[in-house]
């Protein structure tokens with residue numbers, strides 16, 4: 317409950333920040349780390365506890381690995397016992413195609429860290445860079461000036477006055493149900509047409525195992541080695557099939573799907589303790605939202621969601637955290653426009669190629685081609701990331717701080733024209 321949280325929480329240290337970030341997992345903590353490293357005063361707030369778990373099947377694709385390596389966080393993840401994954405195998409019916417993953421000494425393979433490990437390491441790095449991070453605190457609303465420009469957040473508690481903290485920019489890194497997106501009425505630029513359900517649990521695995529992706533007509537499954545000697549084993553089906561088949565119990569229906577995919581995969585899953593909990597995600601069609609407007613921006617799932625079947629959400633979050641940080645540090649409307657153009661281009665490609673797989677309208681004969689199209693998008697993404705400089709680390713002197721996209725001194729100054737219609741901004745009604 318917010319009321320309990322606010323009474324227990326350490327209050328924010330300042331009344332005003334350069335940036336406030338709502339949500340402190342892969343998108344939020346990464347954005348906080350990059351902005352704080354560059355000298356900004358940053359507050360990130362998450363209603364969940366530090367190091368807590370969340371829905372995820374953990375598989376990182378190469379763009380995420382590259383980002384973590386560029387930020388010096390790949391080594392801490394490996395040191396935390398996250399197994400290195402050196403092969404990936406696609407099982408199309410009875411045919412198996414194994415691909416080696418190493419791409420040189422810097423990128424020795426892929427990893428699939430538990431979110432209790434990944435999100436904690438990102439939060440630690442953000443704190444080390446100077447960001448203030450509050451957990452178990454919920455943001456209840458945003459507030460805006462009379463022109464509709466977002467000016468900060470409200471931390472609410474029943475029966476108490478809301479605590480207001482202001483910022484030059486409020487970043488929504490608050491996931492699928494984003495409060496920030498709702499408050500600013502962020503326009504949905506595109507909606508995906510399909511959704512898939514994913515039901516997963518953990519079972520013991522031998523060291524050295526690779527990723528395995530299984531496909532048969534209308535169903536899919538994954539075997540993803542993660543921390544603690546466990547593999548995350550996932551059954552994936554179209555949402556419609558989930559509604560029909562999983563209604564009467566997730567465990568039996570999941571095992572039926574795994575057995576149909578591969579008896580060996582089902583046998584691995586059966587190694588889990590009998591009372592092991594399963595996690596289920598019914599599916600949400602993908603979307604791309606307007607990612608910025610006067611005084612606000614969205615990053616991670618808050619701005620762009622694609623079905624988990626291609627395991628690309630964390631890659632998207634880490635990529636967009638950096639490109640958003642670059643735009644915030646530049647501060648100009650032009651920088652935000654360029655950021656959005658680049659984000660929209662890659663998000664559309666990822667959504668196209670993900671929906672082509674999550675729609676389950678493929679046959680085993682054409683699925684390989686769909687995977688190759690997705691892989692081509694990843695390759696281009698990795699090339700673009702590898703060529704990027706890190707956001708500039710600056711001394712926090714007044715002269716070197718960003719000027720545009722910051723709160724104008726006069727609260728009635730016209731809002732920045734970047735991207736959104738202030739009339740759509742619900743916070744404009746609550747100056």
Ligand SMILES: Cc1cc2nc3c(=O)[nH]c(=O)nc-3n(C[C@H](O)[C@H](O)[C@H](O)COP(=O)(O)OP(=O)(O)OC[C@H]3O[C@@H](n4cnc5c(N)ncnc54)[C@H](O)[C@@H]3O)c2cc1C
Nearest residue numbers: 339342343362363373374375455490491616617624629630
């Ligand atoms: C079933 C499933 C499996 C997945 N598997 C993979 C995978 O294998 N690989 C992959 O790359 N991606 C995967 N994803 C996608 C990935 O989990 C997301 O893309 C990623 O978590 C997005 O990170 P984020 O930081 O944007 O949001 P989130 O991880 O959702 O974090 C948002 C945070 O904001 C906080 N928050 C929300 N509202 C408030 C508020 N009002 N006040 C304070 N805090 C707030 C929440 O507590 C939460 O901690 C999967 C997703 C699902 C659903």
